[in-house]
Structure formats: C-alpha cells, structure tokens
Amino acid sequence: MNILVLCTGNSARSILLESILNNLGKGRVRAYSAGSQPAGQVHPQSIVLLGEKGMDVSDARSKSWDEFALPDAPVMDAVITVCGSAAGETCPMWPGAPIRAHWGVEDPAAAQGTAVPGAFSQAYDILYRRAAAFLAEPVEKMDAAALRTHLNACALIL
Secondary structure: OEEEEEEOOOOOHHHHHHHHHHHHHOOOOEEEEEEOOOOOOOOHHHHHHHHHOOOOOOOOOOOEHHHHHOOOOOOOOEEEEOOHHHHHOOOOOOOOOOEEEEOOOOOHHHOOHHHHHHHHHHHHHHHHHHHHHHHOOOHHHOOHHHHHHHHHHHOOOO
16 A cells, blocks of 8 residues: 655655654555655754654655656555645645545644754654554555545544
C-alpha cells in the first residue's frame, strides 16, 4: 500500500508522518511525502527529532507533489493531508484515484525559540498515535470504503 502525505511546505509534519509510517509499517505500507509549495529543505528540527527516535532520515527531502502526478510515479492508495492549507487546495489528479483523508496537526515550524522542540514533539506524538492506530488494523487488505472509514477515524485521535 502506497501512501502520500501532503503539507504545503513539506518540511515538518509531512516529513514526520512519512517517516513514522515507514518505520511502523515495516514494509506493509510505503509512505512518501510532498508539498504544494515545498520549502526546499527539511526543517532541521524534523531531522533532529526523527534521529532521536532512531528513524532513518537519509532520504528525507522537501519535494513538490508534482513528482507524484507523473506517469512513472508510484500509484497511491491513500493521500493524507496534515495541514489545513494542503487539505483545502485543489490537488493534481493522482494516478489510481487514491482515497483522501485529513489528519490536521498544528504546524510545529511556526514555533519560535525554545518552543520549537516541544512543538515538534507534540506534532510527532499525535501523528505517531494516529499512524499506530491506522496500522493496528489490516489496512492493506481493506476495501476502499473500509479504508476511508478507518483513515477518518484515525484522524480523530489526539
């Protein structure tokens, strides 16, 4: 199962959830992330936090969602937006017409000074709980209706 995680800048929340899903999924799912207006670099605190959690960030990069609308891109089964801006934007036509869900989380990149690590930890914790609940079920075997219902239920976890 392929999952695309979207956020406007693709520097924080989407990078976190991509890493969490790939780590927890252990090959059951393959997550990717992108942004409608990519920042061009991953937020340094994303790298620090994921490193502290023991996650591989060697391939982490801020990229455009246009990469995933190309004919040779992986076909997505689900697209999860993690910011309100990306959720409200008109997305490209994704090959395969994936199921969409919104798992909104406050933007930790908006935090300033000493609040930055805590903001990133809070976003990570929420996304981790949602991903863990999502992967606790046999998502790769669900039909489209069940997958949509499950994705939306996981969005309510704080």
